[in-house]
Amino acid sequence: MELEGRVVVVTGGASGIGRALATRAVAEGARGVVVADLDGVGAEGVARELGDRARGLWCDAASEDDVARAIAVAEEAFGPVDVFCANAGVAIGQDEQTPDDVWDLALAVNVRSHVIAARLLVPGWLERGSGWFLSTASAAGLLTQIGSAPYAVSKHAAVAFAEWLSVTYGDRGIGVSCLCPMGVDTPLLHGGDDAEGIASTASSVVKAAGDVLSPDAVAEVVVQALREERFLILPHPEVADFERHRTADRDRWLAGMRRLQRRVDGG
Numbered sequence: 253m254e255l256e257g258r259v260v261v262v263t264g265g266a267s268g269i270g271r272a273l274a275t276r277a278v279a280e281g282a283r284g285v286v287v288a289d290l291d292g293v294g295a296e297g298v299a300r301e302l303g304d305r306a307r308g309l310w311c312d313a314a315s316e317d318d319v320a321r322a323i324a325v326a327e328e329a330f331g332p333v334d335v336f337c338a339n340a341g342v343a344i345g346q347d348e349q350t351p352d353d354v355w356d357l358a359l360a361v362n363v364r365s366h367v368i369a370a371r372l373l374v375p376g377w378l379e380r381g382s383g384w385f386l387s388t389a390s391a392a393g394l395l396t397q398i399g400s401a402p403y404a405v406s407k408h409a410a411v412a413f414a415e416w417l418s419v420t421y422g423d424r425g426i427g428v429s430c431l432c433p434m435g436v437d438t439p440l441l442h443g444g445d446d447a448e449g450i451a452s453t454a455s456s457v458v459k460a461a462g463d464v465l466s467p468d469a470v471a472e473v474v475v476q477a478l479r480e481e482r483f484l485i486l487p488h489p490e491v492a493d494f495e496r497h498r499t500a501d502r503d504r505w506l507a508g509m510r511r512l513q514r515r516v517d518g519g
């Protein structure tokens with residue numbers, strides 16, 4: 253799967269990984285890229301920088317009407333959407349005491365938005381016999397997230413949905429890839445920097461767990477993985493070993509994670 257000549261929509265495209273994906277798609281020769289973000293001014297700014305082959309718009313990725321509008325903008329400007337990057341995400345919430353509205357927002361943005369996009373796009377993709385769904389989940393979706401249950405749970409759900417799409421439609425022309433990075437140098441990772449307690453815990457654990465990559469480096473790995481039509485995209489290759497350990501002996505893996513949690517609790 254090459255991005256050249258494709259029509260691409262990127263949610264959360266005003267910043268970080270989404271911005272890098274949109275920029276890289278244009279550089280790869282995409283026919284058109286729609287940058288859709290809750291930060292509409294940022295989305296329009298990114299699109300302006302990218303030139304004629306980009307459009308930017310305000311869009312809540314968790315709203316079916318908004319995502320339908322983003323798809324319509326792409327269709328009108330460039331033609332049917334070939335690649336949808338379900339990338340918008342929020343790193344919020346801490347534990348079981350976190351209020352329902354925060355849990356709901358994490359689930360709405362990190363997973364239900366993917367369901368909404370697929371609902372809108374899959375029928376057309378099946379008709380045309382092609383389409384690509386790129387889900388930005390997280391290493392937290394394969395492992396866990398110390399310090400944030402809503403993030404761990406919603407990202408596991410995003411991985412599960414991407415797998416389900418691939419199983420269900422993979423033989424009917426729809427490709428699916430699932431991006432699962434650890435730390436990437438974006439505002440989302442640094443959001444906990446000035447916070448106290450668990451929010452700062454989550455970001456410092458991620459930063460300590462491995463290299464913090466640039467969004468551009470992640471986009472480079474994505475382009476290569478799409479070219480090879482791989483499902484799992486791991487910019488931090490060690491995540492594959494961590495996942496193997498987890499599935500080989502769950503109790504041992506949990507004991508190791510509890511050791512890490514104790515170290516975090518002890519500062």
Ligand SMILES: NC(=O)c1ccc[n+]([C@@H]2O[C@H](COP(=O)([O-])OP(=O)(O)OC[C@H]3O[C@@H](n4cnc5c(N)ncnc54)[C@H](O)[C@@H]3O)[C@@H](O)[C@H]2O)c1
Binds near residue numbers: 312388435439
């Ligand atoms: N940065 C990391 O370390 C890291 C690691 C693993 C996974 N991720 C995932 O990567 C994705 C992109 O995050 P990032 O690190 O680039 O963060 P970021 O903060 O730079 O960008 C996230 C963008 O999503 C937008 N957004 C938030 N809610 C939205 C909504 N409801 N609708 C539309 N846009 C919305 C924000 O306005 C922002 O522009 C997220 O899904 C995140 O969970 C990030």
